[in-house]
Amino acid sequence: MKQPGTERTPSRTRNVPFREKSELSPADPTGPRFRIEDIYPCVDCGQYPVKRICGDSVEVWADIFREGHDTIDAALLWRLETETAWRREPMLLHGNNRWHGCFTPSEPGSYLFAIETWTDEFATWRKELLLKQQNGQDISLDAREGRDLLSELMPREDRARLAVKTAIGNFDTTNDARALLGDELLTAMACIDNRPDLSRSRAIPLVAERERARCGAWYEMVPRSQSSVPGRHGTFDDCIGRVPDIAALGFDVLYLTPIHPIGHTNRKGRNNSLNLTSDDPGSFYAIGNEFGGHDAVHPELGTLDNFRRLVATCREHDMEIALDFAVQCSPDHPWVKQHPEWFRFRPNGTIRFAENPPKKYEDIVNPDFTCADRIALWEALRNVILFWCEQGVRIFRVDNPHTKPFPFWEWLIAETRRVHPDVIFLSEAFTRPKIMKALAKIGFSQSYTYFTWRTQKHELQEYLSEITGHPERDYFRPNFFVTTPDILPLQLQSGEPWMFKSRAALAATLSSNYGIYNGFELIEHEPIPGREEYLNSEKYEIRTRDWDKPGNIKGYIRQLNMARRKNAALRQTSNLRFLTVDDDNVIGFIKESADGTNAIAAAIALTGSPHEFWLHFGDALIGPDGARQPVRSVKNLSTGERRQIEWNGVRLRIDPAGDPAHLFQCYA
């Protein structure tokens, strides 16, 4: 039946195709009708991937709108970068043009997500018709238009098609608008293919890593110092012997300083001295000699087989090995002979040693990342990583990445993850903040931080607020080390056990990734006078220790690690709020798991005298979305003592001589 006047209806061109600005032409300047703005999460306009953990829901937000008052709809698209087909999730309007949707990547890898939006013409028609009807206006023409719209947009899917055809049939028989207003039609029309004005945002990259990238307690160990016999060079077998004890302390990652053959040329003596005695083992950062380079093990440590056994033993104890990836070479490294073009030579024909004037590093040479043969060099370094991956290693702590070109790391990490998407890289860059952040953006899973030197309450609060805030929280994962072989910070040099405990507690609870360097648990604290470095550093000599030396704080560290294992709130970093404490030498905070089922409050003393103070919870709410409540009571994780919240807080006493850190389970 021909409708009067329809011959004048111009053919409708609803599907203004999505086009980028650069594709517009004077002949047809019609760009996308929709704006999709302020997409969250997104790092540097999508230049770098957002970081997330697989299994966690990725919450996506965006402002989505077009002109006018039409009803619109939107969907969240996502896929692995290597896939071609998008998966789709619904998006819902949250309010004020802001929409929300989520997806959960299940395996580690590089993902993309994007947002699609379109005009829902049928819903628009329905909304307007109902408004007119409520207002008593004549809707007969509108009903006819709805019928034509249904017929024009006809879904392809069988059930939906049937529902629409039935409705049209009913309307044609009865001429009653009610035939077009059933809920089944809304459902049917939600799945049409020719979505009017379809616009798509650009794709935002996201890297999903395994949970260890977000959370791990690291134990840094110098393998050659693990022998129990004074003076004997430690071996991988000695390390294997140490694994059960370290695992029992609750550590997740056993991080080994470099295990490769050590150079002879300009080998450093004790305390970084240039005067060598014949039995000095040299710095393990001077990598490479006649026994091999980065893909070899130092013969005195054992064989590759021994190493693989260490890897396996760790796995049996729910730990894993992290290796140290230090690019520099000893002048005796095989590459220096095999690929002299990878290094720089001076006008007198000598190789150029590493230096940062006026400092000199005579026992190492740096490859030239921009040399003519750089591609071969980059590939050789990548092959080192892949070699260790084949030995079962999946975590690399990278030494001084900030002195090598950013594009190298971006490429190396991507190349590694193409083969092994579960590899974790930790950036050991102690440098200016923007450079540390840039390394995180280009792919490092975790980063060393300034924590080691942040001791005052306001410093800690400011620094944590920065790295857990936006945009840092989406790409920068801190790993708080209390000490490293290079750094014995001032606050630990007096060797007060309460301070060692306080620093361990701060690191273990403020950051879900934290680490100690072997000897910390024994309160080792003797510095080179006037410097923040260890005297008799085992970087230059072999140490033998009694790992159960009286006065050790292993029990305390074990307790911290167990609290972390039991409480998801402590296994993440970003969800952190500082609490008010009426004592400037006590820091208070609350952390909560993403699902809101676990909340831990902490009060940690920063000075050694006893403290009595109020811990105020302010307006902090806990619990799952939609059911968030104030904290009503807390239970001390060590003592089990339960306290009611009064006046919005709790009065506490900390005697750091006993335990400088009180941790509480929070109840709503």
Next chain:
Amino acid sequence: MKQPGTERTPSRTRNVPFREKSELSPADPTGPRFRIEDIYPCVDCGQYPVKRICGDSVEVWADIFREGHDTIDAALLWRLETETAWRREPMLLHGNNRWHGCFTPSEPGSYLFAIETWTDEFATWRKELLLKQQNGQDISLDAREGRDLLSELMPREDRARLAVKTAIGNFDTTNDARALLGDELLTAMACIDNRPDLSRSRAIPLVAERERARCGAWYEMVPRSQSSVPGRHGTFDDCIGRVPDIAALGFDVLYLTPIHPIGHTNRKGRNNSLNLTSDDPGSFYAIGNEFGGHDAVHPELGTLDNFRRLVATCREHDMEIALDFAVQCSPDHPWVKQHPEWFRFRPNGTIRFAENPPKKYEDIVNPDFTCADRIALWEALRNVILFWCEQGVRIFRVDNPHTKPFPFWEWLIAETRRVHPDVIFLSEAFTRPKIMKALAKIGFSQSYTYFTWRTQKHELQEYLSEITGHPERDYFRPNFFVTTPDILPLQLQSGEPWMFKSRAALAATLSSNYGIYNGFELIEHEPIPGREEYLNSEKYEIRTRDWDKPGNIKGYIRQLNMARRKNAALRQTSNLRFLTVDDDNVIGFIKESADGTNAIAAAIALTGSPHEFWLHFGDALIGPDGARQPVRSVKNLSTGERRQIEWNGVRLRIDPAGDPAHLFQCYA
């Protein structure tokens, strides 16, 4: 003389070319060495142009860094989009890897700017050599390397080349490093062409407009109401007669409601009634009849010649005309017959009137911006703008842009500016915030705002903080209207003169663009009961007024406009800080010109009773960069009274019955 060992020096490939990520290949993954991040100003990652005023310095900031410790340098490049060659300005390190540079676009137009950065190998060499020398290290090899570097990087420019050759000659003769350390060499090496590691940021778009885009006092006038004879239809000649008086009040822009022929079909009667009497003139927003459409003038107003004379008269009085661009058509518009395909028809053959259910606009029809023939429609609308440009108009106030597709406006504004870069567009979108902001991003020079409904101190402070903050300040220029033909806000409905003055003072001093609608100066205030609309609105009838009616506040408005003309601080909006006032019904703020030579403080009463209060200057500093000082005294702009600042503030008394707004010149 051949150097020993140089045969082993690999050929250096310093100039890793700048490549986009998409250009990297497995064969050579070497991307740009530098990071150029957080470029300011930049709107939505450079998707939309930054807005600036020509003649003003554009201050550009960016984080610039590469790996390692080498000395780097950077330059700011800029050009008109239509030019091919970049102009260059120096950039300087401000600190913490943040660099700064500036450029000044001199003419209105679309510009691009970008940042280039490179490694300064010679400066790096020099810095390291000096450090080693200070440390007593042997520098003979380093000196030789510096000599070779100079020879390799040899500048092309004659004077620089001579300086370098002389230095090399001196060194070769004396073997003394001092020959390579002269300042003239640093200068010479600053201009080399083969800049190592040269990286360039992407280009950021920027639109420079003329000053009127940033600052103007608008007088909105209904031309047909300008006759001095009651009942007679006003003409362009009547408008011309009004110009000297309006110009004397200090207005910059004379904005006319639509001047086009008015439709007959469904013409609206008084107060938007559907019952028409034969002499009702109809709404001037129902555009088009047998006398023409958007490029015609309503015959009762006069001829196009009369209009052009009005344009010229304004120009003689340092004012300019703004026209109202309202896309909708009366059903009698010539386009409806000539291009029925531009409109939508209903199943019964009738044209689809505008509606926003349940509201109906029976006297207008909207063209369909997505119709099959849309390109012709868009071009016809563009030609309307160009037609009025040819009549001397350079400002368009656009009616309801938020109900037309964004790509249309983006295209229309760009198309217009391609021919007339000095055209200003004001967006009259009273809708949700993100849509208003999106219209500003895609090109509107100025925007209507929520000011009309912001009456409380905290509301005004929040709203101003939002639109003068980041990122809004870089693309959103407010124009504060106290009233419009559509809006008589509640606070003005009691007709208290102090409130009219207070609102005018707020608009004129908080925003550098502001406007009043004719009748405001006469305290017109009669609403449709219960609504924020004028009773007997001249949208539907002709009004005749005594423009010098007793009780008018023309003198007050003149005084405000003169204060704006004399004080650059009031001719900009972003440079605004709120001051503390110990009275919640008085708002205080300070504004300062970009060069720091003019600072104005204001205290404005928001309620009608007398107020005594402290205006606190807090830590506000004024004056040029590098010489900023606290405010030490203030001078009342009306009374000339000078007051010293005591206890960081000044005690004031405002009696709104006299003047609700006190403005002060500030002195350091």
